[in-house]
Amino acid sequence: MESLKYNLDVTPLRELNQFLHSNPSELDGKTIEISNPNGAHNIAVGLKADVNVTIQGHAGYYAAGMNQIAHVVIEGSAGSGVAENMMSGRVHVKGFASNAAGATSQGGLLIIDGDAGLRCAIALKGADVVVGGSVGSFTAFMAQAGNLVVLGNAGDALGDSIYEANIFVRGSVKSLGSDCIEKPMDEERRQILVDLLAKSGHASISPECFKRFGSARTLYNFKVDNAGAY
Amino acid sequence: MNDVANKVNSDAKTVEHHIPQTLPRFSATFDPHTMAEIRRAAATGIYDIRGAGSKRKLPHFDDLLFLGASVSRYPLEGYREKCGTDVVLGTRYAKKPIYLKTPVTIAGMSFGSLSGPAKEALGRGATAAGTSTTTGDGGMTPEERGHSTMLVYQYLPSRYGMNPDDLRKADAIEVVIGQGAKPGGGGMLFGQKITERVAKMRCLPVGVDQRSSCRHPDWTGPDDLEIKIAEIREITDWEKPIYVKIGATRPYFDVALAVKAGADVVVLDGMQGGTAATQEVFIEHVGIPILAAIRPAVKALQDLGVYRNGKNSVQLIVSGGIRNGADVAKAIALGADAVAIGTAALIALGDNEPHLEAEYNKLGTTAGAYDDWHLGQDPAGITTQDPELMKRLDPVAAGHRLANYISVMTMEAQVVARACGKSHLHNLEPEDLVALTVEASAMAKVPLAGTDWIPGVSKY
Numbered sequence: 001m002e003s004l005k006y007n008l009d010v011t012p013l014r015e016l017n018q019f020l021h022s023n024p025s026e027l028d029g030k031t032i033e034i035s036n037p038n039g040a041h042n043i044a045v046g047l048k049a050d051v052n053v054t055i056q057g058h059a060g061y062y063a064a065g066m067n068q069i070a071h072v073v074i075e076g077s078a079g080s081g082v083a084e085n086m087m088s089g090r091v092h093v094k095g096f097a098s099n100a101a102g103a104t105s106q107g108g109l110l111i112i113d114g115d116a117g118l119r120c121a122i123a124l125k126g127a128d129v130v131v132g133g134s135v136g137s138f139t140a141f142m143a144q145a146g147n148l149v150v151l152g153n154a155g156d157a158l159g160d161s162i163y164e165a166n167i168f169v170r171g172s173v174k175s176l177g178s179d180c181i182e183k184p185m186d187e188e189r190r191q192i193l194v195d196l197l198a199k200s201g202h203a204s205i206s207p208e209c210f211k212r213f214g215s216a217r218t219l220y221n222f223k224v225d226n227a228g229a230y
Numbered sequence: 231m232n233d234v235a236n237k238v239n240s241d242a243k244t245v246e247h248h249i250p251q252t253l254p255r256f257s258a259t260f261d262p263h264t265m266a267e268i269r270r271a272a273a274t275g276i277y278d279i280r281g282a283g284s285k286r287k288l289p290h291f292d293d294l295l296f297l298g299a300s301v302s303r304y305p306l307e308g309y310r311e312k313c314g315t316d317v318v319l320g321t322r323y324a325k326k327p328i329y330l331k332t333p334v335t336i337a338g339m340s341f342g343s344l345s346g347p348a349k350e351a352l353g354r355g356a357t358a359a360g361t362s363t364t365t366g367d368g369g370m371t372p373e374e375r376g377h378s379t380m381l382v383y384q385y386l387p388s389r390y391g392m393n394p395d396d397l398r399k400a401d402a403i404e405v406v407i408g409q410g411a412k413p414g415g416g417g418m419l420f421g422q423k424i425t426e427r428v429a430k431m432r433c434l435p436v437g438v439d440q441r442s443s444c445r446h447p448d449w450t451g452p453d454d455l456e457i458k459i460a461e462i463r464e465i466t467d468w469e470k471p472i473y474v475k476i477g478a479t480r481p482y483f484d485v486a487l488a489v490k491a492g493a494d495v496v497v498l499d500g501m502q503g504g505t506a507a508t509q510e511v512f513i514e515h516v517g518i519p520i521l522a523a524i525r526p527a528v529k530a531l532q533d534l535g536v537y538r539n540g541k542n543s544v545q546l547i548v549s550g551g552i553r554n555g556a557d558v559a560k561a562i563a564l565g566a567d568a569v570a571i572g573t574a575a576l577i578a579l580g581d582n583e584p585h586l587e588a589e590y591n592k593l594g595t596t597a598g599a600y601d602d603w604h605l606g607q608d609p610a611g612i613t614t615q616d617p618e619l620m621k622r623l624d625p626v627a628a629g630h631r632l633a634n635y636i637s638v639m640t641m642e643a644q645v646v647a648r649a650c651g652k653s654h655l656h657n658l659e660p661e662d663l664v665a666l667t668v669e670a671s672a673m674a675k676v677p678l679a680g681t682d683w684i685p686g687v688s689k690y
Binding site: 013017042061065085106119122141163221 | 274275276388389392393394395397420421432433434435437438439441443447448449454457458460461464465466467468
């Protein structure tokens with residue numbers, strides 16, 4: 001497999017991203033290694049080709065933002081909004097992720113080996129997110145669809161105003177947000193969880209250790225009696 | 231008092247004479263509208279929600295007049311001497327700026343709040359007139375992209391239907407911070423309008439009440455906005471102009487921060503700007519009229535050196551109650567580069583038409599006052615997702631009406647500009663204007679007619 005190396009100490013980010021937006025036929029199957037990212041924002045955003053991109057260090061905001069098809073590995077930690085609005089493909093953060101990881105993502109798989117900050121998977125729209133560590137407060141706020149797996153603990157207001165997304169947490173949950181409740185682990189959800197654990201390198205962890213959370217659906221249509229919940 | 235006086239008089243059986251009666255008098259404070267709202271609130275326990283913008287009387291462009299030319303100024307010949315109307319938007323950073331034949335653009339209105347035929351008509355009308363139209367919450371539809379030569383793609387807090395492929399298909403991208411009808415408020419679309427297609431585009435269950443967020447999910451504050459704008463530029467390879475839309479509140483500071491964050495164009499929407507669905511209290515009591523917002527916005531651009539400064543310019547689009555060519559010319563004279571119309575465009579398509587009076591009556595309202603756009607029962611087929619109702623709007627004929635209307639507005643603005651001796655609409659300036667009221671004079675910073683007084687600027 002052909003491997004291309006970009007050193008962000010030498011090559012401007014614009015030039016790298018422009019190359020990554022080349023015609024997919026020129027990129028498909030390639031591996032691209034990016035050294036010295038040094039926390040730069042917007043690395044490898046808007047990809048739409050079957051490429052493997054490795055960021056050899058820490059990335060700033062919106063790394064792999066709006067990803068389509070590509071596989072991106074961040075060997076360090078990621079700033080706010082990693083893989084925001086991802087459509088497909090896979091983004092793997094080996095370190096920690098800051099706020100709004102996977103925000104509004106519609107497809108694909110985001111794996112975070114460490115902890116994630118506030119508002120992880122906010123407004124999730126169909127993607128899968130697996131966090132090896134813990135997540136901060138307001139995680140999965142207004143999450144519409146998709147699945148979030150947390151191997152550690154969750155902060156305050158988990159799943160506030162959630163729609164049809166599934167949340168699986170192995171550790172403790174500090175508090176649940178409005179309209180978010182614990183739900184029974186049915187076979188369909190159990191299978192989703194088993195698959196995601198396998199895909200994210202956690203096949204050895206038993207799905208039995210997880211609790212499932214989702215929407216009580218009491219806020220789907222406005223009722224005056226629920227006004228206090230808003 | 232009168233009752234007591236009458237009683238005393240009749241008891242005393244004094245001289246009979248006519249006692250004047252007072253007329254029934256409504257309170258200016260507790261007027262019939264206010265009392266009806268108190269009764270409605272008491273009966274339902276929920277605030278009133280409606281569409282459109284502020285309906286109260288506000289200081290507006292009607293409070294300004296053009297001086298025209300005379301001995302001291304030289305006019306242009308109406309039909310023989312050119313008066314340019316073209317606009318270029320997005321010169322600062324975009325590789326592909328937007329070129330418009332007229333400064334009248336179509337404001338963002340969503341598919342979902344509007345029917346498919348209405349969105350198609352807006353695209354057709356705008357394209358025929360040589361101007362741009364804008365998506366809204368809920369994403370881009372193929373009909374809309376197909377019928378719009380120049381389409382601005384809104385990037386909203388909810389990110390409903392946000393798709394990088396559509397971002398690449400857009401001609402410009404508008405990061406929406408807020409709108410004039412509800413600065414600081416999020417979107418609303420109620421169950422009646424969340425049909426299968428709308429639900430699929432927004433990734434929501436069919437029939438739920440959609441209350442979308444008022445803040446973006448992955449950035450907070452102007453420093454983050456700068457990185458967000460840079461992300462969108464990177465994804466689109468710096469081709470497309472990036473607009474930032476704000477509701478008029480603190481225009482000087484908000485415009486300055488939008489420029490600092492990297493906007494190519496600032497869209498400034500006053501409180502008369504419409505909404506698909508918002509609380510009445512929000513529409514009428516939050517934000518400022520567009521008349522009061524333009525000069526501070528222009529001042530911010532001037533202070534930052536990006537006002538009509540060649541390639542390094544940030545253009546200003548203003549909206550909120552633009553109705554005719556005089557409004558267009560006045561907005562431009564105060565410093566705007568272009569305007570946007572929303573409510574006026576819907577009226578041109580056929581909203582609130584008198585021939586539908588019987589149907590408006592059935593909905594408890596009257597033609598011209600219908601504003602329950604959120605309920606999805608629009609007899610004109612515009613603010614609805616009902617397949618039967620939307621059939622009533624012919625997108626070709628409605629698009630033609632919109633194109634006519636934009637053309638009339640553009641010609642009217644030219645009439646005024648030529649009278650002021652200007653060979654391009656952009657040569658209009660505040661010096662061409664005077665105010666009819668002290669309030670308008672202070673807000674627009676042009677002198678009260680017949681004086682050289684501008685409250686807050688010069689001494690009377």
